[in-house]
Amino acid sequence: MPDALQGVSRAKIAEVLTALALGTNADLVDGVFALLDDETPSWFAKTRQGTRVADGATTAHLACHIGILQRGNGKLDREGRDYWIKPLRELGAIEAMTLVDGEMIAGHVKAKSPNSCYRLNAEFVAILKAPEPEWRDMLAAWAGEDAARGRRAFQAAMEEASRKLVDSGHADLIRASVDHYAARFLPGYEVLYIDDSDGDRVSPEEREKMAAAGVTLTLEDAMPDALLWHPETDHLWVIEAVTSDGEVDFHKVAQMDRMAARCGKSGVGFTTTYRTWREAAARQSAHGNVAVGTYIWIQSDPAKHLLVEG
Numbered sequence: 001m002p003d004a005l006q007g008v009s010r011a012k013i014a015e016v017l018t019a020l021a022l023g024t025n026a027d028l029v030d031g032v033f034a035l036l037d038d039e040t041p042s043w044f045a046k047t048r049q050g051t052r053v054a055d056g057a058t059t060a061h062l063a064c065h066i067g068i069l070q071r072g073n074g075k076l077d078r079e080g081r082d083y084w085i086k087p088l089r090e091l092g093a094i095e096a097m098t099l100v101d102g103e104m105i106a107g108h109v110k111a112k113s114p115n116s117c118y119r120l121n122a123e124f125v126a127i128l129k130a131p132e133p134e135w136r137d138m139l140a141a142w143a144g145e146d147a148a149r150g151r152r153a154f155q156a157a158m159e160e161a162s163r164k165l166v167d168s169g170h171a172d173l174i175r176a177s178v179d180h181y182a183a184r185f186l187p188g189y190e191v192l193y194i195d196d197s198d199g200d201r202v203s204p205e206e207r208e209k210m211a212a213a214g215v216t217l218t219l220e221d222a223m224p225d226a227l228l229w230h231p232e233t234d235h236l237w238v239i240e241a242v243t244s245d246g247e248v249d250f251h252k253v254a255q256m257d258r259m260a261a262r263c264g265k266s267g268v269g270f271t272t273t274y275r276t277w278r279e280a281a282a283r284q285s286a287h288g289n290v291a292v293g294t295y296i297w298i299q300s301d302p303a304k305h306l307l308v309e310g
Contacts, residue, residue, distance in 0.1 A: 001070050005036040006054075008128045016128055019139055022087055027066065027076065031084030034065035035094070035120045036128070044115070048102045048278065056097045056104045056117040059085065085118060091143075093124040103278045105300035173241040173299060174225045177273040181297045182228060182239065185271075185305050189228040189237055215263050222255040236260050236268040242283060247272045249289040270294035277301060 003009055013032045014024040022028060035054060042051040043061050053061065059081045066084070067075040076084075088094040096108045099115040108116040120128075127138045178191055192213055193206035202210070202217070210216065213229045215236070225246070226239040238256050240248050248270040260268040272290050274280040277298055290296060292310035 002039070005033060006038055006125070006129060008033075008036055012128060016135065016139060019136065020091065020143060025083060027084045028087065030066040030070050031062055032088070032120070032128075033070065034062050035118065036125070037065065040065075040069070044099050044117075046102050047099060051104075054119065056099060056119050058114070058117045061117070088124075089118075093121050094118050095121050101276075101278065103276045103300060105276065106302060170225075170241060170243045173243055173273060173275055174239070176299050177239045177241050177271070177297065178226050178228075180299075180302060181271065181273060181305070182226070182237075184302075185297070186228060186230075186237055188232060189230045192227045192229050194226045195223060215259075215265070217259065220255075221259045222252050224252075224256070234264075234266045236265050238268060238270045239273060240271070241273045243275065243279070245283075247283065247287070247290050248294045250291045253291045253294065271297055271305065273297045273299065275299045 004012075010029050010033055013029045017028060017032070018024055035057060037053040037057075038055075040053045042053060042055060043057070043064075044051070047055075053065065057065065060075075062081075062084065063076040067073050085094060089096070095106070095118065097104045097117050097119055098107060098109045098113060099117060100109070104117075104119070110116070123142055127135050127142060130138055174194060178194060182189060182191070190209070190213075192209050192215060193202050195202075210227075213231075214234075215227070215229065217223065222238075224238040225241045228237040228239070229235070230237070236256070238248065238252075240246050240252070253270060256268050256270070260266075270291065270293075272294065274283070274296070275298075277300065280296065280298060284290060290308050292308050294308050295305045296308060297305040
C-alpha cells in the first residue's frame, strides 16, 4: 500500500481522530485509511466499471484490507467493526450503503445482506484532505453543527426510502421527489398537484390550490409529475420523475415558461429526478435531453442536486 491515499496519510488520520476525542486506535485509523482507497478496484463481484474500495466496502472487505493489504498478516476479526466502523458512524463520518444491481444506494436496505457496505462521508473526506490550518477550522465547524443531526436524520429517511428502491415505480419516485427532494432543496414551496395515480390527473382539492395560486393549465400546457409554487416569490417549480422517459427537455421548458408568463408568475424552475445514477446514465447516454439551466436529483444519492450548464 502507498503511504497516502487521496493525499491523506495515516498520521493525518490519527491527528484528525484525536481532535474528535477518538484517540489513535490503530484499527480505527487503518479502517479510515481503507475507506480512502480509490486506487484498489472494488472487491464486489458485480459493480459498474471503475468502482473502487472507497465507493463502498463491506466489513469483510475492510477486515481484509486492514489485515492483509496494510499489515501483511491475516484478515482482522470482523467483530472488530465496533472499533473501526461504529464510532465514526455515530458521528456521521461513515455512511451505510448497499450494492443493488451494481449501483451503490444509501442505507442498509436488507437485513444481513452480503451487499451491505460503508463509505466515508464526503465532508469528512474533505477535512482529511485539507491542509494546515484549514482542516482544524473545517473540523470544528463540522463537529459543532446542529445540522449534523439533521444530516443524519435526512440520511435515515432516505435509507427508509431506499428499501423500496428496487421495486419502486414511477409513483414512488414522484413521492420521493416531493417528500425528500422538494422538502430539502425547495424550502417555502407548496405542492399544487402531484400526478402519481390513475384517474383524474388533477383532483378537485388540487384544482382549488391551483386556483388560489393563480395557476391554470390548458390542453396546450405540459402536465408535469409535480408542480410547486412559492407564495412569497410567486415562483413555480416543475419536477419530472423519470423511470422510462419524460425528462425536462427544451420543449417542456418552453411550454412551462409560456404557462408561467400567461399566469403572471415570476418564473419557473425545473428538476428531473432519477432513482439511480445507472438509470440516469442510461437515459442520458442515449438521449442527452436534459435542458441546460435545469437540475438533476438522484434518489440513491440524495444529499445534493446538480445544475446542468451548457
